Amino acid sequence: MSAVGSVRSPLEAGLVALLLERPPTSARLPVGVLTKEEKAAELQRLQVRRAMDAAYEAELILGLAEDTPDTLDPSADHPGARKGAWAPDTELPGVSQFFSSELAVVLNCGRATASHRARRAWTYRENLPATWAALTGGALDEGRAAVLADVLQHTSPDIARQVESRLLPEAGELSRTRLRARALELLVALDADAVDARREDAERQADVRSYPSHLEGMATLAAELPADEVAEAYALIDQLAAMAKADGDPRPIGQIRAEVFSLLVRRPADHGLPAVSAQVTVTAALDAVEGASAAPGSVGGLPITAAHVRELLRRIAALGLQRPEGGSLALALTDPDGRLLAATTPEQLAGVARRGCRDHPEATCDCPLLSRPPATDTYTPTGAQDAFVVTRDRGCRFPHCGQRVGWTDRDHVVPHAAGGATDCANLCCLCRSHHRLKTLARGWLFVMDDDGTLHVTTPSGVTRTTRPPGMHPPGLRPLSPGPPNPEKPAERSPSGPAADDDPPPL
Template identity: 50%
Template sequence: MFDLGSGYGVAVSIAPVVRAPWPEQPLAAGVTSRSGRLGDVLPVAARTDAEIAAELQRVQRAKSALAAYEAELVVGLAALRPDGADREIGEPGVAGEAWASGPGRQPVAGVSEFFADELAMVLNCSRTAASVQGDLSWVLVERLPATWAALADGALDRPRAFGLAAELSDAARELEPAVLQQIEAAVLPRAGSVSVSRLRALARAELQRLDATAADRRRKQAQKSADVTVTPMRDGMAELRIFLPQPMAAALHGTLDGYARMAKADGDPRPLGQLRVGVLTDLVLRPWDESRPPVTAHLTVSADLGALRASCGSADIDGQPITAAHLRELLEQLDALCPGGLQAPAGGTLHLALTDPVSGALRAVVPRAELERLARRGCPHHPEGTCGCPLLDRPADVDRYRPSPAQRRYTRARDRTCRHPGCRNSVARADLDHVVPHAEGGATSCSNLCCLCRRHHRLKTHAPGWRFTMTADGVLTVTTPSGVTRTTRPPGSRIPDRSDDDPPPF
């Protein structure tokens, strides 16, 4: 400090400080280390029931504040992903109108259509969940500020805040802010004392009262999103979902319930729910319309080569050639499955996918007729049939852009679904894509081809900042513009998990 006559001045010196790392302390034998847990600092066993109840309420308020902060973060990341690089109408790769009109598929104005895909990678969830999270976060932060403030202050919990945002999501895109504020003012005072479904009903009624014309328009728009979807469930079950207008839904349920109760009255011992399912199946699948084409199937049977070890005398098949002896033994096993042998269904196909017993990697895909021919002919160079010459392997590379039919069979049998992280779209609706683009020198080989649904094919081709790499054994690594990396392996693969390795470009 020094005197300037009429005042004082301060001189500051800045020097970098290098902090020495905390010395690593070896652990005693049998002792392990882990990060601290809240239960260690705030032991539950030391609390009374009243204290536990009060702590649970504090946890709920903290979860509300975190949910509000998460919504801010999502909206902040969305603001960094403008739609300037998206495909426009008339350009190759633009999204089809039918896709863009589906539920949860319309991005927020000014935000890239691929933002939801990046958010799904960041949050490690499905694209559908990320799309809903992004949309509701925008509604809360930008269109329902009073609801967001109540969430941030812990006065409203996450289920109610996001339930209200979901109910007003479509309206929030077109209503004036003043109308949304009136709805908030009408429902928020009661929001904490009613159920989520009741809160949504209150908001729906208020919206109908303030803007009946727009509500009818949104209802007609929603009808365009009608669809039937299937979601696999546990224990070999699945959930069939039908999104349709409410009067149609009520009529269908009433019909199914009526027939089910008639069967119950006739003495059927099964529960009503099971009877409704049976009625639906019978009404949909019974062959009343002979003009329809016959239903067939295209089967791919996966055969582990490890099952052939004992009978074909090979000490180890891991990575070894697939010989005539292997094929003959496989045919014997297939013929033992059913009388006359396992054959392709009428009008369909049957392929055998041969997998490595150790890594689970797909070795070859072959039609049954070709399998029989190779087993019968054997090695053309050793007619005695005692050699170990290879007869099958992965399809060879081709010197062109379009994959060969054998490459298509192999890649689809290997991938089974779209390989983008979190996507489970069937290969029946997927494209075969070059991971390294063919125009940039990428080979048309099974080690450079993977199945991507049309959306993720478009993302890889047109969305800036994304990186895709794939190893020779089919392990696909995807990196977002924000640096988040996810890895997918072919289904059934037992390739060692190297998630601790450095992300691309290594």
């Protein structure tokens, strides 16, 4: 039951405040004095504690959801209200459409993760009360309880409880993989429509994703596809790789398969699609490009070494500031802390260099010839402002979102209608979902510093801060400059870890 609207005595309020201030640690035994048997027993006790905490977390999430009803959302006829593709099924009945975003900020995770946790908590309460009770008592671990919740979230409470009653007694003795398989077997027998709904939901959420690999300098490109399509695609890739191997390619078969996959995606034969030009952003520190340091760079937001950056630039002849065929070349100038000073093109930079300062001799002048674009009186940002903001932000600036910059809006942090200037210090990139949240959801606060640092505060009072990619956090210095020494690891600042993996732009 939510505490909103209830009356608490001053003693109760004081007690709650005191408990909320307690340290987030619990008593721990000194590991060094424990026997092997005692360490094993303590590990088992820890698993019970984690299960009980998971149940408590679910209860807190549901309580926060009750405090965020959909009565706070804009009406269906309100400008910007969800319609058509922007009106998906309600995540939690009766709960605000913006709840998952608030929960994500509270938990300091992505919105998809927060939404998944909320849906799982809802399933425990509505569909699997016995599982939730076992979790609360520490009789069932969090991983196995989550398996049941994830499989049974789309079926009716009656069907879910039938499956639960069959599996819960033996759940602790089954592996998670076997428990999932058994739950699906029973669900297919009792409610095949729920399995189809689960598959259709997975297809709606499917996407192509890229993320860094655990192998240095590599990245993973993955797509969620129907199982039959994956099987067909893999068979094709494997056959082409096997043919190359039979023709004498000496490389490992896995490397050949990866190259075949890349070629099929980047140069599909007879695809019949309109021509496109992919724009890939390569960022690097200038001294790394020149070979004077080993500061890392990135390509498409994925970290790569300085040597890899120089290899890429040689391949596109960018060291000579030549625009690659079918693409574009832009430069971003930053200060030593990674703050963006200006976004320009090679042609503009050459013109500035030729023109110089009009007011002072070159030998004595330190006037900034390139700087942030000036503000404009119009609502729509100028082309120079758009280029600056896109270069600075590189994606949605909402905490843990990171939607690609090509899918974002240029939002006035202080609304233009409320006197907010169309200025780079008041503009940031927000994806459409978080743009709608900022505009329509009640109780949120967005504040941006002059350097582009964004502070987002939820209606529940939690604030998260995001800095433009490549800007060093306060108090952290970048890696020591100078040429790399293979015999000596890079030195780090004594005040903390190394600077962000995402370096400032070139």
